[in-house]
Amino acid sequence: MDRLEGKVALVTGAAGGIGAAVVKGLRGQGMRVAVADRDVTGIAAELHLPGDLREAAYADRLPGAVVAGLGRLDIVVNNAGVITRGKVTETTDADWVLSLGVNVEAPFRICRAAIPLMVETGGGAIVNVASCWGLRPGPNHAVYCMTKAALASLTQCMGMDHAHQGIRINAVCPNEVNTPMLRTGFSRRGFDPDSAVAELGRTVPLGRIAEPEDIADVVLFLASDAARYLCGSLVEVNGGKAVA
Numbered sequence: 448m449d450r451l452e453g454k455v456a457l458v459t460g461a462a463g464g465i466g467a468a469v470v471k472g473l474r475g476q477g478m479r480v481a482v483a484d485r486d487v488t489g490i491a492a493e494l495h496l497p498g499d500l501r502e503a504a505y506a507d508r509l510p511g512a513v514v515a516g517l518g519r520l521d522i523v524v525n526n527a528g529v530i531t532r533g534k535v536t537e538t539t540d541a542d543w544v545l546s547l548g549v550n551v552e553a554p555f556r557i558c559r560a561a562i563p564l565m566v567e568t569g570g571g572a573i574v575n576v577a578s579c580w581g582l583r584p585g586p587n588h589a590v591y592c593m594t595k596a597a598l599a600s601l602t603q604c605m606g607m608d609h610a611h612q613g614i615r616i617n618a619v620c621p622n623e624v625n626t627p628m629l630r631t632g633f634s635r636r637g638f639d640p641d642s643a644v645a646e647l648g649r650t651v652p653l654g655r656i657a658e659p660e661d662i663a664d665v666v667l668f669l670a671s672d673a674a675r676y677l678c679g680s681l682v683e684v685n686g687g688k689a690v691a
């Protein structure tokens with residue numbers, strides 16, 4: 448995937464499990480990477496843009512800040528996300544605002560600001576991190592599933608609308624991934640994360656849940672010219688495990 452070399456990427460949620468693997472992978476391909484998250488201290492990257500994606504002005508500003516700092520913007524990975532549990536009847540206003548804000552509104556704002564900047568330099572690629580649960584919902588995560596369905600739909604719409612400008616917009620849709628998001632969920636419910644992850648792995652046809660690198664490699668593929676004919680695709684990365 449040497450065709451990524453010399454390009455500039457923005458990765459949100461860069462401090463998290465999948466985000467860190469994406470940043471490492473992109474830099475490994477010779478890209479310069481701007482990292483965005485609430486706390487980006489200690490992340491090896493060319494530009495650090497800490498902030499809270501629930502703040503509209505921060506999300507709006509991110510793509511321009513990358514161009515100001517690194518001279519161009521070729522790849523955007525909208526990876527930051529939050530998961531709230533529960534049925535609609537258990538969902539608080541705060542859960543609603545948080546989930547919509549981080550999982551839907553922030554990628555919308557970032558794409559809206561990034562696309563014109565990418566057009567100016569000849570195009571690029573956007574990869575959104577949605578979820579299998581956005582394609583076929585699982586139980587007890589109503590608002591999370593809805594936000595990922597919204598992001599998947601936005602990806603399909605943008606993929607069609609901006610292809611003619613040389614911008615390919617696709618999404619990766621993981622099933623379970625061994626990251627802090629999944630592990631803290633187990634801890635909160637009183638399970639030991641290591642044994643819960645091992646047990647969950649036995650439900651996957653490939654025999655284990657995904658590691659962040661399994662998802663990052665697909666993000667890198669979608670970002671690269673190897674995926675040059677993919678626009679608006681939702682790529683499921685699930686080890687053979689469909690949502691039940």
Ligand SMILES: NC(=O)c1ccc[n+]([C@@H]2O[C@H](COP(=O)([O-])OP(=O)(O)OC[C@H]3O[C@@H](n4cnc5c(N)ncnc54)[C@H](O)[C@@H]3O)[C@@H](O)[C@H]2O)c1
Nearest residue numbers: 460462463464465485499500527528578623624626627628
């Ligand atoms: N882990 C899984 O099983 C799984 C499955 C399917 C999809 N996903 C998706 O993958 C993406 C990455 O998740 P992960 O598993 O690496 O989780 P993670 O919790 O390790 O990382 C998410 C990152 O997003 C950042 N973030 C959250 N809210 C933010 C805000 N308001 N402002 C700035 N940054 C914020 C967090 O600080 C964190 O570093 C998410 O969009 C998630 O929904 C994860």
